[in-house]
Amino acid sequence: MYEQFKARAVGVGAEVHRVGTCSDAVEFVLSFLKQEGVAETPGSYAVWAEGPFLETVDRGSLAGVPGLGFEVTRERAAQAKVGISDMSFAVADTGSLVQDQAAPDQRLASALTGIHIALVPSGNIVADKTALFARINPKNSRYIAFITGPSRTADIERVLTIGVHGPERLIILFVDELGGEQI
């Protein structure tokens, strides 16, 4: 299902990567931040929303990265070039990511920033919406968010244009070590 997911997600303009361990993922993210010139200046911040990934890794390895913060306020997110957050599920047939984003920091990191890096457990790829709906429940999640590719519009002359109000890049990083419920 990974291959199907990847093909669909890339088809709608997302970038899809996969790493084995959480420390590989940290390395991926840090080198990405460096490459994008993330720094302690407005417009160049990176924000990283709390979630299972941060609970798993050694936070020490993320300390002292210039521009990177873990407190996701609207001010900080609005000036962030990169937002990093967990996404719980990947839906193979549409290339979508899904997460309970009831906590506002999850939305700020994935909606206000120019680039969104989504960390996804490789084991949580489901086939389709029907399979997904067996695993989400609005009774427990007040804001279930589906993200499929970057923000887009075709409102001017039907020309597809990327990056309107949401991120113009969506980078999906599958992390095998995060597990998930392999099905």
Added chain:
Amino acid sequence: MKQEFKASINRALNDANLTGALGKFSEAYKVNRTKAYEGIDFEDLRGRIAEAKSAAACHLDEVAETFRKNAEALGAKVFRTRDPEEVKQYILQVARDNGVKNVVKSKSMATEEIHLNQALLKEGISVAETDLGEWIIQLAGQTPSHMVMPAIHMTKEEVADIFSKEVNERLDTDIPRLVKVARNELRPKFLEADMGISGGNIAVAETGSIVLVTNEGNARLVTTLPRIHVALIGVEKLVEKFETVVPILDALPRSATAQLLTSYVSIITGPTQNDDGSQKELHIILMDNQRTEMAKDPKFKQALQCIRCGSCLNVCPIFRLVGGHVFGKVYTGGIGTILTAWFDELKKSEEIQGLCIQCGNCTQVCPGKLDIPEMIMEIRRRLVLEKGQPLVQKAIFSVVNNRKLFHGMLRAASVAGKPFTSGKFIRHLPLFLSELTDGRSLPAIAEKPFRDLYAGIEQPKGKEKAVFYAGCLIDFAYPETGVALVKLLNKAGIEVIFPEEQTCCGAPALYSGAYEVAAQNAADNITALLEQDAQYVVSACPTCTVALAHDFAKTLEAVGRTEWLDKARKLAEKTIDLATLVKRLVDEGRLSFQEGADLGKITYHDSCHLKRTLKVSEQPRELLQQVGYQVEEMFECDMCCGMGGSYSMKLPEISAPILKRKLKNIKDTGAPLVAMDCPGCVLQISGGFDQDGAPVRVKHTAELLAERLKD
């Protein structure tokens, strides 16, 4: 039709940007939609959606109440009202109570329906539409021309001009750059706003959830950044079960924009926290505005199955020519006509209902299984009941209801038309009739109608008999098609009976809403056609076939003449279109054609009623191939030719460009011959080629087949 309305049509038709953009879009849409639905059983999918939404519409009040209870239990405030005025008052009150100064909105047709922005602005509250298309038309001071793509009528040059004024800087027409301008301009508005207003694509009663489907990401910001979120939702968006979200999400993006899923879907169930730690105020307004009345009306209840994807607009041959603004200020296209008739008033739909050519394209793609043409027919019927028929129309139909007079006049027309006739065509008509021959010649009325020729045809007597229902066009303009039909059936040993008392099938009256006239036609024909015992009643005109097989019973029932229903059903059972009958006879080995001929290329035009009501499209193609033609498919082979019965007389300015497209698609195949199974299409298309001058022959399939019978 009023001058003003005709003028708005002409403005739209002459707007090259509009027709160019819409034309290109509709062509691409068809291909992309098909691709998006690959691997999906669309009939099954829309069956599930229609069933779930219809169930909710059956007890709207109960479902709305369940929604209210469940959403309120989670801390949302739910306001239910029938009155659009109360919606505005409620929102203004929330704004006053909270000192709201700035509102950001994500796209909501319900707010357009009640003209919410004006109400907010009047109160001194600033409102920013944040959907790019909506923002463009807000800045331009216009109204949406399409439900899903509100600014589809505008060019990048126009957008660049509007944005340049907004940012006080001369912008060029680079679209990504213009989009960036919108992002930068709207971002501070999102961050400053105290209230976010959204619509809702689905409202789930059992969980109190609302579902928002967007691409730009503005709905996520509207529902996240301001401390108050107001969602205005029409009650037709209610479904009972959470599981129904799946089929709607499967269909909505595919049908709306040919996407597998939009960039963002948000399922909001109760208020969340704001980013400052406070609790968000979530107000959900369930607006009725006539929807409950609609649900109670057996003819219009189905309209509540609409998921507002706009696909009916995208496949409409009229919409792609005239765009949305001709239809009015809020909802446009076929569905818009129906919603305007209800949400506004019936009278408001008086002119726009006439735009529907009844081709049925929209019924094929609607994910809610709405029969829009049928509902528009019902609007016509009610308008006639309310206002009576227009005088001229009444005069015409009173003739149509008197067979002898009607046929006498047709015979007279054959003589009267002589001065204008050259060959088989009338190319110019004088004075106010001149528009009728603009881009299309009319057929000359035949010197001898089929009813006169029939007596001279020698037929083998046989046990098996078929009653032939000719219809006016074959009888009086194309008797040769009738002769071909007799030849084909005789060859299979079937004797053809032609009851003299048959008259107009009533379609012109029916499609004009004159049900009483159509019902009288139905009764006269039922008597004539059932008088003699025969296995079949056969017709070579799909519109007539549909009248006999489907409409007679419905029409008689609608006017309360129920004593005719048994007979109408008996006639319907016997009725068969010629292509289906001939195919069956060939398959049974009762009819065969000369073998081994190579007759060269032919292309085939699918007539609306044959393809979409009678579901016949393969039979004529197979028969043509069997006799030796090589069928070369044209682009949009099943798109209406623009005839639409009297449509081409009422709206020749729309009919003509539709025909022009059809002629081009036929010519592009390179085939010297085009076949079709409807004399109305033959009239339109052969008349078109007569003026166009291209050497393409136009023939009814029956004639092409009859030529190739074994001697």
